[in-house]
Every structure is written in C-alpha cells, then in structure tokens.
C-alpha cells in the first residue's frame with residue numbers, strides 16, 4: 001500500500017511536470033503564432049507596396065507606349081504627307097525606306113522599295129557623285145547639304161547619319177526639297193539686280209559728266225566774260241575817257257553825260273569781275289581751298305554778316321576735283337543762307353579728321369524742314385540736290401540739320417584719298 005501510494009505520488013508529480021511542460025509549450029506556441037502573424041502582416045504590407053509600384057510602372061509604360069505610338073503616327077503622317085522627298089539608304093545605296101512622295105515619283109508600291117538601288121533611278125554620273133557624298137556621311141558621321149539638278153529641276157538635299165548606340169553610322173536619311181521656283185526667282189532677282197547696278201553706274205557716270213560739263217561751261221563763260229566782254233568794256237571805257245578829256249573844256253553838259261557813262265561802265269566791269277569770280281574763282285586754282293573760303297567769307301563781312309572761319313590740319317593743296325566740290329558746296333550753302341535764312345552769323349569749319357576732310361556751314365537763321373528738299377522733282381530748286389550729288393560722286397556724305405527757328409547746319413565729309 002505504501003508502495004502504491006509512493007508510485008501514485010510519483011505519477012502525480014510526473015503528471016504535473018508534464019502539465020507544466022505542456023502549458024509552457026502552449027504559451028510558446030501562442031507567442032510564435034503571434035510573431036508569425038506580425039511577420040505575415042509586415043510581408044503583406046511590403047507586397048502591397050511592391051504591387052503599387054509595379055502598377056505605377058506598368059501604367060507609365062502603357063502611357064509611354066501610347067505617346068510613342070502617337071508621336072510615331074504623327075511623325076509618319078508628317079513624313080508621308082510632305083512634298084519633300086525623304087528616303088533612307090544603306091551604305092551600298094540600297095533604299096531601306098521611301099516616303100509617299102518619293103514612291104509616287106518613281107511609281108513604286110511600298111513593298112517594291114526594299115532591294116532597289118539609287119543607281120536604278122539616276123544617271124551614272126549623278127549616282128557616282130551621290131555615292132561619294134553617301135560615303136562621306138558614313139565615314140564622318142556628320143550631315144552634308146548640297147544642291148543638285150535633275151531633269152531641269154533643282155533640289156536642296158540634306159544627307160544625315162542615323163547612328164547606332166556605339167556611334168557608328170547605321171544608315172543615312174536623305175531629305176530632298178525642290179527649290180526650282182526659288183532658284184528661278186533667285187536667278188531673276190540677280191538679273192534685275194545686275195540691271196539695276198548697271199543703271200546705277202550709268203546714272204553715276206552721267207551725273208559726273210553733267211557736273212563736269214557744268215564746271216567746264218562756267219569756266220568757259222567766266223573766261224569769255226573776262227577776256228572778251230571785259231576787254232571790250234575796258235576799251236570802251238578808255239574811249240569814253242579819251243572823248244571826255246578832249247571835250248572837257250568845250251561842252252559841259254555832254255561832258256557830264258560821258259562822265260556818267262564812264263561810271264556805269266566801271267560798274268558793269270566790276271559786276272563782270274564778280275560774276276566771273278563766282279563762276280570760276282581763280283584764287284581756288286592758285287591758292288587752294290582754305291584761302292578761297294576765307295576770301296568768300298570776307299566778302300560776306302562786307303555785306304554786314306558776322307563770319308567765323310576755323311580750319312585745322314587741312315593740306316594747303318589736295319585733289320583739285322575735291323577742292324572744287326567742297327568750294328562749290330560751301331558757295332551754295334552760303335548763297336542759300338543769303339537767299340533764305342535771314343541770318344546774322346555764319347560759322348564755317350574745315351577740318352581734317354583721320355583721312356577725311358569735313359566741311360560744315362552753320363547759320364543762325366530761320367531754318368527749314370530739310371525733308372522737303374529730298375524729293376526730286378522735274379522742276380524746282382536744285383541747289384541742295386547738286387550739293388548731295390557732288391558729295392556722293394566723291395564717296396562722301398552730306399548731312400543737313402535744320403528746324404524752323406533753329407538755324408541750319410550743313411556738313412559734308414569726303415575721303416581725302418581716292419578709294
């Protein structure tokens with residue numbers, strides 16, 4: 001009995017121990033299950049995120065494919081509907097692609113394009129030139145642009161390389177634009193331009209000759225006035241003086257009349273001297289521009305106008321044609337001041353600046369609006385136009401600044417050396 005009790009107790013302890021172990025393992029199992037659940041939840045979250053990313057990538061890819069196909073469609077319709085010839089060639093000159101325009105030009109269906117060569121549609125010489133260009137693009141990897149002619153039509157052709165990822169040239173695109181109309185227009189324009197140029201040269205030559213003629217006429221008239229009319233008047237005056245001295249004591253009234261006639265003759269002689277000097281100032285030929293201008297201004301002083309003359313660096317003598325032109329311009333400017341300006345003061349500057357001679361004539365008169373005088377008319381004033389023409393003939397430039405009530409400033413600049 002005692003033995004049995006002991007065994008029972010031992011059995012009970014084992015049972016309790018087993019229960020304890022069972023409880024612990026249950027507890028561990030529960031904990032493990034919870035941990036597993038946590039991991040599953042975490043993993044699910046991760047999977048969901050990956051899924052979302054994948055979906056986004058797929059959506060983007062679909063979008064890209066869509067826009068790619070849209071742009072390809074656009075590009076295709078552009079290439080197919082253009083009037084330009086577009087084609088793709090390999091190194092041997094075989095067509096890989098031809099757009100609609102090219103195919104219809106050669107009367108080909110799309111499936112008939114592969115396997116055809118450039119040489120089949122072009123003359124031998126043309127093909128040789130083109131193949132040389134094609135070779136250049138394959139070798140250099142850069143575009144070439146050239147004009148070419150075919151059946152009397154003109155084209156502007158651009159050959160551009162299509163490259164592999166490593167930079168080598170895979171094929172060459174050719175875009176050929178017809179420029180027949182533009183080329184003809186250009187040729188016509190060049191012809192018109194040439195005619196205009198010739199016309200302009202003729203006009204320049206003519207006006208140069210006219211100005212020279214004008215000067216020659218003035219010189220001749222001045223000579224005639226001085227040598228013929230002047231001399232005859234001088235001799236007439238001498239005659240009158242002779243008669244005057246012969247009848248001085250006999251006929252008082254006649255003597256007074258002859259005296260008056262002598263006075264008038266002297267007056268006319270003086271006028272002739274002035275006119276012929278204006279027509280051709282001998283002083284210009286003998287002493288040059290600076291002294292002639294200063295003389296011109298001195299004469300004005302006698303007419304009651306204040307004048308200022310400034311000169312700097314001007315050679316005593318230079319090209320007679322230029323001296324004369326500048327003198328004539330100053331002369332006309334001064335005549336204009338006397339005729340129109342109602343001025344009391346004139347400034348004339350003659351300065352050498354770099355390689356140019358600059359003349360300026362300025363007055364303090366009533367001024368005017370210069371724009372009006374730039375219009376050439378059949379009739380009307382010529383002074384300013386001739387001044388401009390003289391400056392233009394000598395590759396110079398004339399500017400005129402004036403405004404009502406603010407005087408007039410005329411300046412002209414001409415190169416000293418012939419260009």
Ligand SMILES: Nc1ncnc2c1ncn2[C@@H]1O[C@H](COP(=O)(O)OP(=O)(O)OP(=O)(O)O)[C@@H](O)[C@H]1O
Nearest residue numbers: 336337340341365367368373381382383384385408
């Ligand atoms: N210094 C000036 N002051 C005011 N007006 C001027 C002056 N210079 C020119 N003009 C104006 O410009 C116009 C044109 O001058 P331009 O020398 O061409 O002709 P013109 O003197 O009238 O005639 P022409 O010189 O042919 O005998 C003049 O009629 C005048 O109205």
Ligand SMILES: [Mg+2]
Nearest residue numbers: 335336383384
């Ligand atoms: Mg005038």
